[in-house]
Amino acid sequence: MTPYVGDLDAPATLQRLLRVDGVFHxxxxxxxxxxxxxxxxxxxxxxxxxxxxxxxxxxxxxAIVHWASDAKRHNELVLEILRSRGVTKLVKSKSMLTEExxxxxxxELNGIEVIDTDLGERIIQxxxxxxxxxxxxxxxLKRGDVGDLFREQLGTEAxxxxxxxxxxxxxxxxxxxxxxxxxxxxxxxxxxxxTGGIILCTNEGNGDLGATYPPVHIACxxxxxxxxxxxxxxxxxxxxxxxxxxxxxxxxxxxFRGPVPGSELHIIIVDNGRxxxxxxxxxxxxxxxxxxxxxLNTCPVYRRSGGHSYGYPIxxxxxSILAPHRDDRRHKSLPYASTLCGSCxxxxxxxxxxxxxxLHWRQDLVASGRLPIFKRxxxxxxxxxxxxxxxxxxxxxxxxxxxxxxPRSLITNRLNPWTRGREMPRFPAHSFKELAKKRKHDxxx
Amino acid sequence: MKMSDxxxxxxxxxxxxxxxxxxxxxxxxxxxxxxxxxxxxxxxxVEAVGGxxxxxxxxxxxxxxxxxxxxxxxMRPGCEVFFAINRGMDDFERxxxxxxxxxxxxxxxENGAVWVNSGQTGSASNRSLLFLAExxxxxxxxxxxxxxxxxxxxxxxxxxxxxxxxxxxxxxxADIEQALVIGAQGPRRMTxxxx
Numbered sequence: 020m021t022p023y024v025g026d027l028d029a030p031a032t033l034q035r036l037l038r039v040d041g042v043f044h045x046x047x048x049x050x051x052x053x054x055x056x057x058x059x060x061x062x063x064x065x066x067x068x069x070x071x072x073x074x075x076x077x078x079x080x081x082a083i084v085h086w087a088s089d090a091k092r093h094n095e096l097v098l099e100i101l102r103s104r105g106v107t108k109l110v111k112s113k114s115m116l117t118e119e120x121x122x123x124x125x126x127e128l129n130g131i132e133v134i135d136t137d138l139g140e141r142i143i144q145x146x147x148x149x150x151x152x153x154x155x156x157x158x159x160l161k162r163g164d165v166g167d168l169f170r171e172q173l174g175t176e177a178x179x180x181x182x183x184x185x186x187x188x189x190x191x192x193x194x195x196x197x198x199x200x201x202x203x204x205x206x207x208x209x210x211x212x213x214t215g216g217i218i219l220c221t222n223e224g225n226g227d228l229g230a231t232y233p234p235v236h237i238a239c240x241x242x243x244x245x246x247x248x249x250x251x252x253x254x255x256x257x258x259x260x261x262x263x264x265x266x267x268x269x270x271x272x273x274x275f276r277g278p279v280p281g282s283e284l285h286i287i288i289v290d291n292g293r294x295x296x297x298x299x300x301x302x303x304x305x306x307x308x309x310x311x312x313x314x315l316n317t318c319p320v321y322r323r324s325g326g327h328s329y330g331y332p333i334x335x336x337x338x339s340i341l342a343p344h345r346d347d348r349r350h351k352s353l354p355y356a357s358t359l360c361g362s363c364x365x366x367x368x369x370x371x372x373x374x375x376x377x378l379h380w381r382q383d384l385v386a387s388g389r390l391p392i393f394k395r396x397x398x399x400x401x402x403x404x405x406x407x408x409x410x411x412x413x414x415x416x417x418x419x420x421x422x423x424x425x426p427r428s429l430i431t432n433r434l435n436p437w438t439r440g441r442e443m444p445r446f447p448a449h450s451f452k453e454l455a456k457k458r459k460h461d462x463x464x
Numbered sequence: 465m466k467m468s469d470x471x472x473x474x475x476x477x478x479x480x481x482x483x484x485x486x487x488x489x490x491x492x493x494x495x496x497x498x499x500x501x502x503x504x505x506x507x508x509x510v511e512a513v514g515g516x517x518x519x520x521x522x523x524x525x526x527x528x529x530x531x532x533x534x535x536x537x538x539m540r541p542g543c544e545v546f547f548a549i550n551r552g553m554d555d556f557e558r559x560x561x562x563x564x565x566x567x568x569x570x571x572x573x574e575n576g577a578v579w580v581n582s583g584q585t586g587s588a589s590n591r592s593l594l595f596l597a598e599x600x601x602x603x604x605x606x607x608x609x610x611x612x613x614x615x616x617x618x619x620x621x622x623x624x625x626x627x628x629x630x631x632x633x634x635x636x637x638a639d640i641e642q643a644l645v646i647g648a649q650g651p652r653r654m655t656x657x658x659x
Contacts (some may be wrong), residue, residue, distance in 0.1 A: 057489025224650020464625030
């Protein structure tokens with residue numbers, strides 16, 4: 020199956036425009052964004068207090084709260100819960116945290132059948148590929164791709180790629196899984212310390228079906244998901260869907276405040292590197308992210324290259340900041356794949372200074388020696404030249420006198436990777452400085 | 465002694481936050497939307513997200529429940545109906561059904577959402593019926609409208625139920641080429657009955 024190489028410009032632009040439409044329907048964004056950012060910053064500053072309050076309240080409601088310092092422990096905890104209750108089939112709704120922890124492959128290796136029930140997630144699960152967007156996992160596929168996939172795997176009509184037909188087929192296929200699963204697993208959009216409840220914002224109904232039908236509900240959350248009160252929650256509930264897709268609200272905004280009689284609610288609080296980010300002043304505000312995807316939809320780089328090209332479950336500007344924390348050798352190129360246009364920071368509902376953090380990462384990567392040696396050499400040399408005006412001026416003058424005379428074949432050839440798909444521009448006769456000087460001189464005469 | 469994951473995480477947080485004092489932001493000046501006609505706005509929003517609005521004016525002499533049953537029968541003749549008004553969903557079988565009629569607490573004008581909690585639906589053991597039904601009908605008193613989520617969240621503060629949800633229209637998805645499909649995995653149709 021050939022992967023669809025993502026020119027996501029059209030679909031991402033659509034999301035971007037939908038957001039603009041939605042955002043301007045209510046309170047002036049600057050004020051609400053300011054408030055949202057402020058609430059998150061305050062919460063992060065007292066995170067231990069709010070997490071403890073949340074744990075107390077949730078436990079009093081009858082939920083069982085677990086803590087996992089890393090992905091490994093998180094995965095083990097999920098497996099323990101499932102095994103101890105004899106569960107062999109798990110239905111799962113979308114959770115970027117579980118992607119980050121690699122939960123699916125771990126569970127499958129340990130004999131648990133895992134069914135991703137979010138339509139987009141199910142599609143990519145059947146295709147055996149990772150998601151390419153944090154809100155719309157299958158944004159890189161066309162309806163024909165899904166039609167072919169379903170014909171092959173679900174036995175749908177050949178050649179029928181109508182989205183309504185395909186969605187209905189998926190509904191039938193998935194419904195039986197909900198009714199026979201031993202447990203349901205979900206992520207958490209927000210956790211409210213005041214009530215000990217977790218909030219799930221979804222559109223399809225699979226999240227709630229998976230969490231309410233089976234007798235066991237496991238909810239996984241990063242430490243940064245907690246909010247102090249219901250009043251704080253209101254601010255975010257107004258912003259999340261509008262920022263993500265322009266909807267005033269998701270179809271379902273559910274509050275789980277403890278298990279219902281005859282069932283269990285497990286909440287797993289996960290660190291997995293978040294406390295480390297918290298300890299870095301330059302990056303700590305990235306923990307304010309509510310995973311709306313607005314930065315992805317506006318990013319010119321994401322739109323042209325698609326989510327898979329990032330090599331990390333969370334792509335786009337926020338991914339480029341989070342990934343190097345995870346592994347700065349593997350993901351060292353991500354902060355460089357940015358124009359630093361700042362559109363991401365502009366659209367972020369919680370005012371994360373994304374483009375500044377991307378730039379900061381470049382500085383950190385250079386400082387820790389992650390830049391490839393060739394680049395380092397060039398940067399050093401360029402730095403020397405820029406630091407000495409006479410070198411810069413003379414060098415420039417020489418270049419202008421000679422560069423245009425160099426035979427093209429010497430520059431544009433296989434040995435020079437820069438010229439693959441690029442033509443060397445012609446050098447001008449005079450530098451800007453020379454022209455400005457001349458003009459001044461002419462004016463004075 | 466080995467530190468538990470809980471202690472590790474909490475102490476790492478305290479370490480990271482040492483010396484920082486970040487106060488709550490001031491919330492005055494944040495404009496709270498005030499709709500001139502909250503009910504009309506709510507109905508507009510319900511329709512905008514793919515739901516239907518039906519006004520039910522109680523005919524004199526009939527009681528609410530009988531009237532509603534007749535209304536539902538008119539709208540969906542011959543369909544199997546789980547009528548969970550004045551009784552909880554616990555009374556019904558936990559399985560897919562064509563029509564489910566449930567009472568909602570209040571309506572939110574800014575997004576057309578209806579708060580449905582398990583207080584009205586019994587012990588909430590059968591809350592999954594809200595998602596197994598093909599056609600969900602929510603009955604709300606037309607005086608029970610709030611403007612924004614700020615007011616809505618204040619209103620649910622005293623709620624002790626184990627489960628509650630804001631339902632805004634029927635289920636939907638745009639996962640296939642961003643084509644909006646109404647009716648994904650939850651109810652395919654949603655009707656708001658205003659009494």
